């Protein structure tokens with residue numbers, strides 16, 4: 001199976017409510033768990049940024065459904081490639097708390113302080129995601145898991161530690 005990672009950004013529909021957002025996470029976790037898809041969904045300032053990882057088939061099917069969802073619009077595909085390891089292997093879909101998108105972190109990867117992934121370079125979006133993955137991984141190791149793992153078989157046993165992840169995946173910041 002080819003492990004695949006797809007990243008896109010979009011803008012929330014005007015009518016999106018917090019309850020819609022919760023519903024998206026509920027159905028994402030249910031469906032992704034069955035399909036072996038993991039990832040992260042960030043939402044701030046009405047902008048979505050999502051990373052989907054899994055088999056190419058499962059990621060494509062999931063993305064196809066997401067594209068047709070009226071709860072968001074202006075979907076921009078940011079990156080889509082084979083991946084060596086999962087970055088978010090512990091989560092069927094991790095709903096990133098907006099508090100993780102600090103001004104300092106957003107400024108590190110973009111020229112503006114407002115989280116606007118549609119205006120960031122693909123490389124910087126990937127660098128931001130790798131940064132978040134590293135922090136979530138460290139938190140996961142330090143505390144009891146907040147969300148159950150999708151399935152322990154999802155994370156490849158050969159997965160390398162996240163130390164130096166940015167260097168390992170050959171990403172550098174493009175400020």
Ligand SMILES: Cc1cc2nc3c(=O)[nH]c(=O)nc-3n(C[C@H](O)[C@H](O)[C@H](O)COP(=O)(O)O)c2cc1C
Pocket residue numbers: 010024027028029031032041048050052062065066067068069071072093
């Ligand atoms: C920003 C956004 C992200 C979403 N992410 C996922 C996802 O990761 N997995 C998924 O199955 N559905 C996701 N959805 C929901 C799908 O568009 C669709 O509503 C859902 O898959 C339908 O499945 P259900 O009938 O089981 O609810 C997302 C929707 C939005 C607006």
